[in-house]
Every structure is written in structure tokens, then in C-alpha cells.
Amino acid sequence: MASPEVQSQLTAIESSSTSQGDKGTAFTSLLSSIIASSPPEQLTTNLTVFIDTILSDSVGIVTSRPVLSEYVTAISKLTSSEVQKEVYVYTLEKIRPKIVSFEEQDCNIREALADIYEAENGNAEAAKVLQGIQLNPHQRQISDEFRLKVYIRIMRNLLEDDESITADAWLNRATLLIHKSEDPQLNLMFQMCQARILDAKRQFLNACSKYHQLSFSPLVADADRMHCLAAAMTCAILAPAGPLRSRSLATLYKDERAPQLHQDYALLEKMYMDRLLSQKEVDEFASRLRPHQVALQSEGTTVLSKAVIEHNLLAASRLYNNIGVDELGVLLGLSGEKAEEYAARMIEQKRMSGQIDQIDGLIYFDSIPSATKEGGAAVGGAEKVVGRQIRRWDENVAALAQEVENITSMLQNEYPDFVAANLAT
Numbered sequence: 001m002a003s004p005e006v007q008s009q010l011t012a013i014e015s016s017s018t019s020q021g022d023k024g025t026a027f028t029s030l031l032s033s034i035i036a037s038s039p040p041e042q043l044t045t046n047l048t049v050f051i052d053t054i055l056s057d058s059v060g061i062v063t064s065r066p067v068l069s070e071y072v073t074a075i076s077k078l079t080s081s082e083v084q085k086e087v088y089v090y091t092l093e094k095i096r097p098k099i100v101s102f103e104e105q106d107c108n109i110r111e112a113l114a115d116i117y118e119a120e121n122g123n124a125e126a127a128k129v130l131q132g133i134q135l136n137p138h139q140r141q142i143s144d145e146f147r148l149k150v151y152i153r154i155m156r157n158l159l160e161d162d163e164s165i166t167a168d169a170w171l172n173r174a175t176l177l178i179h180k181s182e183d184p185q186l187n188l189m190f191q192m193c194q195a196r197i198l199d200a201k202r203q204f205l206n207a208c209s210k211y212h213q214l215s216f217s218p219l220v221a222d223a224d225r226m227h228c229l230a231a232a233m234t235c236a237i238l239a240p241a242g243p244l245r246s247r248s249l250a251t252l253y254k255d256e257r258a259p260q261l262h263q264d265y266a267l268l269e270k271m272y273m274d275r276l277l278s279q280k281e282v283d284e285f286a287s288r289l290r291p292h293q294v295a296l297q298s299e300g301t302t303v304l305s306k307a308v309i310e311h312n313l314l315a316a317s318r319l320y321n322n323i324g325v326d327e328l329g330v331l332l333g334l335s336g337e338k339a340e341e342y343a344a345r346m347i348e349q350k351r352m353s354g355q356i357d358q359i360d361g362l363i364y365f366d367s368i369p370s371a372t373k374e375g376g377a378a379v380g381g382a383e384k385v386v387g388r389q390i391r392r393w394d395e396n397v398a399a400l401a402q403e404v405e406n407i408t409s410m411l412q413n414e415y416p417d418f419v420a421a422n423l424a425t
Contacts, residue, residue, distance in 0.1 A: 006034060006046045010053045020063045027054055027067045031074055040080070047075070047087050055094050061101050068095075068105045072112065081116050088113040092132075103137040118157065127157035148177045148186060155193040164200030164292070171197050188219050195228075199235060200292050202303060208235035208248050215257075229257055233264045237271060237285070238293060238303050241310035242351030246272075263288070274315045279333075282308050309334065310351075313342055317352055317365040325361045336361070 013026045031050060038046045051071070054064045071091075078084050088109050095102045110129045117126035131154060135147050151174040158167035171194060178190050195210035211232035215225045233252055239245040249272040252258055258265050267285055270277060286294055286304055294302050301309075309332050316323065316331055323331075329339035343363050346352040353366035412419045 003038070003042055003046060006030075006038075007049065010050065014053055014056065014058055020060055023059070024063045024067050027063070028070050031067070031071060035074055035078070044083050044086050047083075048090050051087075051091050051094055055098070065102065065105070068102060069108070072105060072108050076112050081120070085113065085116055088116075099134065100138050103134045103139050107133050114153070114157075121160075123157040123160040124163070127154050127161065127163070130154045130157070144177050144180050145183065145186070148174055148181055148190075151177070152186065152189050152193060155197075156189070159193060159196050159200070162200075162291070164197055167193070168197050168201065184219055188214075188217060195231070199231070202238075202292070204235040204239040204303075205244055205248060208232045208239065208252075211235060212252065212255075226257070226260065229255065230261050230264055233258065233261060233268050234289070234293070237264070237267060238307050240307065240351065241314045241346070242349070271311055274318045276312050276315050276331075277308055309342055310346060313339075313346065314352055317354060320365060322362050322364045325356075325363060328363060 009030055013023055013030065016023065016026075018026075027050075034046045034050060035043070053059065054067050054071070068091075075084055075087055092106065092109055092113075095106055099106055110133050114126040114129045117123070117129065130150060133150055135142065135150060151170050155167045155170045155174065158164070158170070174190060174193075178187065181187055181190075191210060191214055195207050195214060198204075198207035198210060209232075211228045214220060215228035215232060217225070220228065229252075236245060236248040236252055239248065249268060252268060253272045258268070263284070267277070267281055270281070282304065286302075289304065294304060296302055297306070312332055313328070316328060324336075325340045326336035328343070329336040332339050332342070334342070340356065340358075340363070343352070343354070344356060347354050347356070355364045355366075356362075357364065408419070408423065411423070
């Protein structure tokens with residue numbers, strides 16, 4: 001129950017026959033008195049009774065609207081966050097049926113309440129409160145930039161709570177407005193949210209590109225730039241093996257800052273060099289990953305284990321001209337049947353070039369010039385890959401012709417007369 005003194009004063013002001021302006025002044029003065037003189041255990045009750053009064057039907061909108069604005073400002077200055085939360089939540093419930101008349105006040109309360117939740121790491125509650133803001137109001141005009149700020153703030157809170165799927169829906173809304181923003185900080189926060197959502201959706205190549213771009217932004221602190229670079233390297237390592245990932249690996253490998261990230265750089269270097277990865281290296285890397293990056297997929301493997309299997313398969317294609325299916329399985333730590341399935345999928349998706357002879361149980365790998373690994377035009381099918389046997393025949397003929405030329409040159413140097421008499425044409 002509110003204190004009798006506060007209750008009587010509220011009743012007196014509410015029933016007075018003074019002008020709406022004088023009533024507003026009286027309510028504001030009483031509010032200051034309540035905050036200054038109410039004992040801590042009575043403060044919340046007195047404030048809720050105050051809200052009941054100014055939102056009653058007997059108090060006109062002309063009075064209640066400015067008083068409520070003063071009320072929101074006064075509550076924000078209280079030292080007790082618990083009192084602030086209780087009063088704000090109660091007020092939101094009270095104005096819900098009259099939201100059309102108090103859209104601005106509702107928005108201000110929700111932003112202030114979200115501030116409190118964020119300070120307490122209550123990101124889910126903060127996101128929920130912000131989602132209730134009227135972004136297509138009836139009684140006031142708001143800018144697209146304000147809408148964008150709200151969208152981004154909701155995204156950031158959802159991402160902190162690992163709600164990437166819900167955050168993606170708000171990203172779609174923000175994408176429609178981001179081109180209108182001229183605020184560099186707002187654009188930066190949008191890009192960061194976009195990168196994190198792509199990462200969470202396991203679109204690792206796109207996320208890698210976004211993170212790498214952010215690592216060069218002058219608006220990002222030096223330490224955070226390195227975090228972005230580390231995230232880019234992680235995404236590149238987790239991405240599906242193939243020409244596109246090879247380009248990303250090459251870009252990061254050549255980044256002069258990359259060697260500063262010793263642990264990730266060592267693994268990235270081995271992948272870039274097409275070297276086989278050991279289980280110990282993979283386990284050490286897995287210990288540094290976020291939950292969504294090590295979650296089980298529908299086929300029973302993790303994103304990391306699948307990426308490593310595909311990488312080792314691609315590395316094997318660089319080492320061998322051909323290999324038995326069972327031997328490949330041993331190399332990859334899989335059954336022969338499963339190894340053949342991985343190889344078939346990568347060949348079908350043109351992420352690896354080769355042929356499978358199911359009768360003899362052999363996989364033939366088509367050799368790919370090393371220059372294409374740097375991202376040249378030949379990678380990814382821009383250059384049609386001819387059959388392995390034909391290309392190998394051409395290579396052998398070229399090598400034989402070169403050896404004959406070398407022998408002829410040596411003979412000409414040592415025995416010029418003999419060459420002139422017998423070999424010259």
C-alpha cells in the first residue's frame with residue numbers, strides 16, 4: 001500500500017478543478033517529493049500508485065503525457081536498478097492498452113530498461129524489451145536511422161544470447177536500411193553483426209571475408225582488429241575444402257599480421273601448403289572453438305571434423321596419382337566406403353578433380369598446377385580439366401623432348417664436329 005500522505009495528495013490533485021497545466025505541475029512536484037522522501041521499502045509502491053493515478057481516465061492525455069515523460073527521466077536517476085526495473089516493467093504493462101497515446105514514452109522506457117538488462121548481461125530480456133518498440137508509430141515520426149539503431153541493438157543482444165536464427169530475421173530488416181546510414185559507427189556495428197550471423201549460420205567463406213575486412217577498419221581498436229583476423233582464420237579453416245577456400249587461405253597466409261596469431265597460423269599454414277593434419281593439431285584447434293562451430297551435424301560429424309576430412313582428402317590428391325579406396329580410408333580415419341563417399345561428393349561439386357574406378361576400388365586424381373592454388377583462373381573449372389591419362393601422356397612427351405634437347409646440347413658442346421657431321425640437319 002502507498003503511504004496515506006502520498007495517496008491523499010494524489011487524490012487531491014486528481015480531483016482538483018485547476019487547469020490541466022497546473023495539474024501537470026502539481027504531479028511533477030509531487031513526484032520529486034516521493035523520490036526524495038519515500039523510505040526505500042515504500043518507494044516502489046508509491047511510484048506505482050503515482051503511475052496508476054496519472055494514467056487513470058480522470059487525468060487527461062494533455063496532463064499525463066508530459067508528466068509521464070518527466071517520470072521516466074526521474075526514474076532513470078534512481079540508484080537502485082531493482083527499483084528501476086520493477087517500476088519500468090509495471091509502467092509498460094499499464095500503458096499497453098493506451099500505447100497509441102504514449103508511443104514516445106513507451107519507447108523511452110524500453111530503451112532505459114534495455115540499458116539495465118544489458119548492464120546485468122540479461123541480453124535475452126533486453127532483446128525482448130527492444131522488440132516491443134513501436135517502429136511504425138501512429139502519433140510521431142521516427143527516422144530510418146533510429147529504426148536501424150534499434151534493429152542492430154536487437155541483433156547484438158540476440159547474438160550475445162546465441163540466438164543467431166532470430167538475429168538473422170532482424171539482419172534482413174536492417175539490410176533494407178543500411179544503405180541510408182551515414183554513421184560510420186552504425187555501419188561498423190552492422191558489419192560486425194553480419195559477420196557473426198554468417199559465422200553462426202556456418203557460411204564460413206562469407207564470414208571469413210567479412211571478418212577480414214573488419215580487421216582493416218580504422219574504427220576498430222587494434223586488439224579487436226586482431227580478434228577479427230583470428231575469427232577470419234578460424235572461418236577459413238572450417239570452410240569446405242576447395243578452390244574458394246584455397247583463395248581465402250592464400251589471402252590470410254599472405255597477411256603480414258597473421259604470424260602473430262601463432263596457434264591458428266600454424267594450422268592455416270599447413271592447410272595452405274596442402275599438408276595432412278594430425279589429430280593432435282585438430283584437437284588443440286577444437287578446444288578454442290565456439291559451441292556452434294563444434295556442434296554435431298545431421299550426418300553425425302562436426303563442422304571441424306568434416307572440414308579436416310575434406311582437407312586431408314584434398315591434400316592426398318596432391319600427394320598421390322591414385323590410391324585404393326580402403327587405403328584412403330585408413331589415411332582419413334574412415335571406412336573405405338565413407339572415404340569413397342567423401343571423394344565422390346567433392347568430385348561432383350568440382351571441389352576436387354578426379355575419377356573413381358569402383359570395380360578396381362581405386363581413385364585417380366587429376367593433377368592441378370600449383371599456380372592455380374593461389375587463386376588463378378584455372379581453379380574452379382574456369383579451365384576445362386582434361387583426362388588424367390591424356391595430360392600425363394603430354395607431360396611425359398614434353399619431358400622426353402626436353403631430355404633429348406639437353407643431350408643434344410651437351411654433345412654439341414663436347415663434340416661439335418661430330419654433331420655437325422652426323423646430327424645437324
